[in-house]
Each structure stands twice: as C-alpha cells, then as structure tokens.
Amino acid sequence: xxxxxxxxxxxxxxxxxxxxxxxxxxxxxxxxxxxxxxxxxxxxxxxxxxxxxxxxxxxxxxxxxxxxxxxxxxxxxxxxxxxxxxxxxxxxxxxxxxxxxxxxxxxxxxxxxxxxxxxxxxxxxxxxxxxxxxxxxxxxxxxxxxxxxxxxxxxxxxxxxxxxxxxxxxxxxxxxxxxxxxxxxxxxxxxxxxxxxxxxxxxxxxxxxxxxxxxxxxxxxxxxxxxxxxxxxxxxxxxxxxxxxxxxxxxxxxxxxxxxxxxxxxxxxxxxxxxxxxxxxxxxxxxxxxxxxxxxxxxxxxxxxxxxxxxxxxxxxxxxxxxxxxxxxxxxxxxxxxxxxxxxxxx
Amino acid sequence: xxxxxxxxxxxxxxxxxxxxxxxxxxxxxxxxxxxxxxxxxxxxxxxxxxxxxxxxxxxxxxxxxxxxxxxxxxxxxxxxxxxxxxxxxxxxxxxxxxxxxxxxxxxxxxxxxxxxxxxxxxxxxxxxxxxxxxxxxxxxxxxxxxxxxxxxxxxxxxxxxxxxxxxxxxxxxxxxxxxxxxxxxxxxxxxxxxxxxxxxxxxxxxxxxxxxxxxxxxxxxxxxxxxxxxxxxxxxxxxxxxxxxxxxxx
Numbered sequence: 077x078x079x080x081x082x083x084x085x086x087x088x089x090x091x092x093x094x095x096x097x098x099x100x101x102x103x104x105x106x107x108x109x110x111x112x113x114x115x116x117x118x119x120x121x122x123x124x125x126x127x128x129x130x131x132x133x134x135x136x137x138x139x140x141x142x143x144x145x146x147x148x149x150x151x152x153x154x155x156x157x158x159x160x161x162x163x164x165x166x167x168x169x170x171x172x173x174x175x176x177x178x179x180x181x182x183x184x185x186x187x188x189x190x191x192x193x194x195x196x197x198x199x200x201x202x203x204x205x206x207x208x209x210x211x212x213x214x215x216x217x218x219x220x221x222x223x224x225x226x227x228x229x230x231x232x233x234x235x236x237x238x239x240x241x242x243x244x245x246x247x248x249x250x251x252x253x254x255x256x257x258x259x260x261x262x263x264x265x266x267x268x269x270x271x272x273x274x275x276x277x278x279x280x281x282x283x284x285x286x287x288x289x290x291x292x293x294x295x296x297x298x299x300x301x302x303x304x305x306x307x308x309x310x311x312x313x314x315x316x317x318x319x320x321x322x323x324x325x326x327x328x329x330x331x332x333x334x335x336x337x338x339x340x341x342x343x344x345x346x347x348x349x350x351x352x353x354x355x356x357x358x359x360x361x362x363x364x365x366x367x368x369x370x371x372x373x374x375x376x377x378x379x380x381x382x383x384x385x386x387x388x389x390x391x392x393x394x395x396x397x398x399x400x401x402x403x404x405x406x407x408x409x410x411x412x413x414x415x416x417x418x419x420x421x422x423x
Numbered sequence: 424x425x426x427x428x429x430x431x432x433x434x435x436x437x438x439x440x441x442x443x444x445x446x447x448x449x450x451x452x453x454x455x456x457x458x459x460x461x462x463x464x465x466x467x468x469x470x471x472x473x474x475x476x477x478x479x480x481x482x483x484x485x486x487x488x489x490x491x492x493x494x495x496x497x498x499x500x501x502x503x504x505x506x507x508x509x510x511x512x513x514x515x516x517x518x519x520x521x522x523x524x525x526x527x528x529x530x531x532x533x534x535x536x537x538x539x540x541x542x543x544x545x546x547x548x549x550x551x552x553x554x555x556x557x558x559x560x561x562x563x564x565x566x567x568x569x570x571x572x573x574x575x576x577x578x579x580x581x582x583x584x585x586x587x588x589x590x591x592x593x594x595x596x597x598x599x600x601x602x603x604x605x606x607x608x609x610x611x612x613x614x615x616x617x618x619x620x621x622x623x624x625x626x627x628x629x630x631x632x633x634x635x636x637x638x639x640x641x642x643x644x645x646x647x648x649x650x651x652x653x654x655x656x657x658x659x660x661x662x663x664x665x666x667x668x669x670x671x672x673x
Contacts, residue, residue, distance in 0.1 A: 099484040107480030114442040121519045131528040142456035142611035149468030297482045300475045304433030312510035357609040
C-alpha cells in the first residue's frame with residue numbers, strides 16, 4: 077500500500093532506510109550484549125542477592141511476577157498479531173469480509189476470537205490495531221469483550237473443566253456473545269465516539285494515516301517499540317495492584333458468601349476482578365469452588381472475569397478514557413450479574 | 424529525556440522481563456511462577472520479544488528524524504514518568520531478588536483447605552494399592568480427609584514421606600501443624616494452599632514455620648482439644664528436608 081502512494085521524497089526515504097551498514101550491526105551487537113548482561117546479572121544474584129525481605133513483600137513480588145510472566149507471552153503474541161493486521165494485511169481484505177449492516181458487523185467481529193485465539197491481555201494491542209485500521213470504537217469493544225470468551229482455547233478448557241453440567245458452558249458462550257453485542261450497540265449510540273478514547277491514542281490514530289514511512293520491516297519494529305512502550309508499564313502496574321490486593325484481602329471473606337443466590341454472584345464477580353486470571357484457564361481455577369458456589373455465580377465469574385479485572389483495566393486504560401471504562405465496567409457488571417441470577421433462579 | 428523515556432521504556436521492560444523469563448526457564452525455576460504447560464509457549468514468545476528488541480535497537484541507528492509526538496500535558500508527563508519509575512523499580516526487583524516460593528503468610532491469608540479438594544480422591548484411594556498410597560501427596564491426602572473421617576478406612580493406609588512446608592493450625596498452633604503445599608492451575612496468583620494436619624506437641628522448637636519437612640506415620644483421632652480437625656497424622660518420623668525443585672503441585 078505504501079508503494080502506491082510513493083512520492084519522490086518517499087522513494088528516497090525508502091532507499092535510504094534500506095541501507096543497512098556497520099552502524100546497525102554495532103547497535104544490534106550492543107543490544108545483544110545488553111540482554112546477555114541482564115541474564116548474567118540475574119544468574120549472579122540468584123542465590124545471594126539482597127534477600128531477607130519480609131514475607132509479605134516477598135509474596136507480593138512473587139505474585140506480581142507471576143502475573144507479569146504469565147501475561148508476557150500473550151502480550152507479545154498480541155503485539156505480533158497487531159503488527160500483522162496493521163502492516164502486513166491489506167486494509168481492503170480485512171474490511172471486505174464484514175457485512176454492511178452494523179448489527180451483522182458486530183456479530184461477526186464478536187466471533188473474531190475463533191480465528192485469533194489470544195487471551196485477554198493480548199487482545200488489547202490487537203484491538204488498538206483494529207481501530208487504527210478503520211474499525212469503529214464500539215466495534216473494538218465488541219472484539220475486546222467477546223474474543224477472550226468465544227475462542228477455541230477457552231471453549232476447550234471450559235468444557236474440560238465443566239462438561240455440559242448445569243449449563244455453565246452454554247451460558248458462558250451465549251452470555252459473552254450477548255454482552256459484547258449489547259455493549260457495542262450501546263456505545264454505537266454515542267454521538268462522539270472519538271471522545272471514548274484517551275487523548276493520546278485518539279491523537280495517534282489521527283496522525284497515523286499520513287504518516288507511514290520506511291519499509292514494512294521498519295514499520296513493524298516501530299510499532300513494536302510504540303506498543304510495548306504503552307502496554308508494558310500498564311501491565312506491570314496492573315500486576316502490582318493485583319498482587320497487592322491478593323496479599324491484603326483475606327480470601328475467606330469472599331468464600332463465606334458462597335451459598336446465597338445473590339451474594340454468591342457478587343462475591344464471585346469480586347473474586348474475578350481481584351484475581352485477574354487469564355480467560356484460557358479460569359475454568360480450571362474456579363473448578364474447586366464449584367461445589368461451594370451456585371452455578372450462576374460460576375457463570376458470572378467466567379463471563380465477568382475475562383472482560384473486567386484489575387490487570388485488564390490497567391491495560392485498557394492505555395486506549396480508552398477512564399469514564400469510558402467506568403461505563404463499560406458498569407454495563408458488563410450489571411449484565412453478568414443478571415446472567416448469573418438467571419442461571420441461579422431459572423436453570 | 425521525556426521522549427527517550429517514553430520511546431524506550433517499553434523496550435527496556437520487555438527486554439528485562441523476557442531475559443528473566445528465559446533465565447528462569449533455563450534454570451528450571453519458571454515453575455515457581457507458572458504452570459509447566461506454559462513453559463514452551465513462554466520461552467518461544469520471550470525469544471521472539473528479544474529478537475524484536477534487538478531489531479528495535481538496531482533500527483535506532485538509522486532514525487534520522489524523530490516522529491513528532493503528540494503534545495503531552497505536564498500532568499500526563501508526570502504520570503507517565505511515575506509509572507515508568509514504578510515499573511522500572513519492580514523489574515529491578517525481578518532482576519536482583521532471588522526467586523522464592525509463596526510463604527506461609529499467603530497460605531494463612533488464603534486459609535488452608537478453603538476450597539473443596541479433588542472429589543475423586545476418596546474413590547481413587549479406596550482402589551489404590553499400597554505402592555500407590557505411599558506415593559500420595561498433600562493433594563490426595565487432603566482430598567480424602569475432606570470426605571471421610573472413618574478411621575477404618577485409614578487402617579492399612581499409612582502416610583509415607585509426605586513432603587510439604589510447615590504452617591501452624593490456627594486453632595491449636597502449639598500442638599498441630601499442617602504439612603502444606605500450594606496447588607496451581609495457571610500461575611502463582613491462583614495458588615490454593617492444601618494441607619494435612621500433623622499432631623506433634625512443641626513442633627515449633629524443632630521446625631520453624633516455612634521449613635520443608637517429610638512426615639511418615641498413621642492417621643488417627645486428633646488428641647488436641649482445641650483443633651477442629653477430627654483426624655491428624657500421628658507421626659513416627661518428621662524430618663527437615665530440602666525444598667523440592669517443584670515446590671507447587673499442579
């Protein structure tokens with residue numbers, strides 16, 4: 077696509093950037109040395125580093141590190157797919173497969189996760205890429221909400237954990253689909269969708285169009301730098317807060333509420349919010365609670381958790397404004413609670 | 424300064440975290456943080472991240488002109504720098520503080536055996552032969568104890584070399600401790616503590632909390648007056664052991 081737009085200046089740009097010389101090799105070598113230095117530092121302090129932290133601080137570090145390490149591969153995968161969508165796939169190709177009618181478009185977008193099985197943290201960079209590629213903002217939300225639930229890995233693990241017992245699997249899939257589409261419809265009524273974004277991301281989207289230069293490889297690397305600069309601090313801070321709350325709030329407070337039809341739903345949603353566990357495996361996590369909690373509350377956990385939790389809010393804050401996220405949390409929370417109650421009282 | 428912090432903070436973070444992840448995998452310590460089934464995926468994606476980091480550093484050599492960044496307000500800039508500083512401090516912690524397992528502090532905060540254990544444990548145990556019973560871990564024993572307190576069931580099933588860390592029974596910390604393990608489904612964040620109660624008056628003078636021990640003995644009625652556990656291990660032997668290389672159960 078850049079080829080078609082080439083002006084003389086651009087072509088020159090293009091050629092200059094193709095010239096890879098000694099400077100680049102030296103820089104790459106320095107990069108490799110830096111990485112080796114990091115690994116050596118880690119290996120050297122493995123046994124005798126500054127230990128002796130109090131238990132609570134050590135556990136906070138361990139818990140937050142585990143969230144970061146667990147999310148890292150998904151973030152990298154998400155950034156890679158986002159680069160693929162933005163730089164390597166022709167724009168027309170992506171938009172052509174979508175129906176014209178907005179409800180149909182959103183319904184198809186909510187099934188994108190079947191082809192792009194990234195769990196929720198990887199979906200944030202991907203959703204950002206889709207917005208830059210011409211998706212509307214409500215459509216990006218539909219994708220963010222539906223993809224972690226309607227994806228093959230999540231379906232397999234939920235089935236492995238619960239089978240078809242108590243309608244948990246069916247309620248999770250249908251619930252995720254409905255909530256995503258209702259949310260997308262509500263936000264599509266917004267008169268100024270761009271105000272839903274953070275100022276910075278909106279600005280980036282505007283600047284982006286006329287701004288592509290360099291080879292595709294260079295664009296890819298540039299995107300990697302920009303996306304990681306925005307997502308990584310958010311991930312680390314989300315992980316720290318999630319770890320901090322885990323250390324501070326006793327688990328039994330939540331478990332004690334288990335058998336009441338209403339409170340068990342709310343308690344499970346609170347647990348999902350705090351635990352920030354990935355949607356691909358949350359079914360296994362919640363399985364031991366299945367005998368204490370009612371099925372509806374398990375469904376609420378499985379629908380609410382992938383969309384809204386501490387880590388996800390920190391990551392989504394890179395893209396959507398705080399007000400937008402409050403509204404999303406409210407809508408998703410209410411709908412998940414209703415879904416949970418329906419399962420508890422009706423099924 | 425602001426623009427280079429803004430540009431390079433993500434690359435620096437992802438480089439450090441990926442390097443730590445690779446080292447953890449190489450030294451067999453990645454299981455302190457995540458379930459073994461993610462190890463291969465994590466290693467592959469961390470390696471890809473490092474390749475991209477090197478490419479990003481190399482391409483910096485040919486950046487003849489900077490992108491014009493969107494104007495940023497003072498407040499946002501301060502916020503961004505603070506976030507980068509906190510994230511940087513955390514990652515330095517990841518780089519220099521020795522990796523550790525979760526401690527008793529978390530076990531107690533999460534309440535040992537608060538979740539229902541493996542529901543098949545009792546049926547499996549009824550059919551298990553002696554060799555299988557001898558291999559039971561904290562997971563199997565705690566599952567069985569949740570479901571039966573029939574002493575006859577345990578008559579020919581001794582506890583053999585049961586390994587776990589020591590955590591006090593909150594109702595009778597003098598006389599009863601749990602041999603405990605964390606069970607992990609995804610990563611350390613979801614660790615659930617499980618434990619098997621052991622009656623041994625004065626255990627605290629021999630084994631400080633968090634010590635790893637190996638316990639052998641018979642299950643019997645709990646002699647403790649204040650502990651709520653009906654059955655406990657009446658140990659023949661309790662020995663301090665090294666922490667296993669995979670401290671969690673999966």
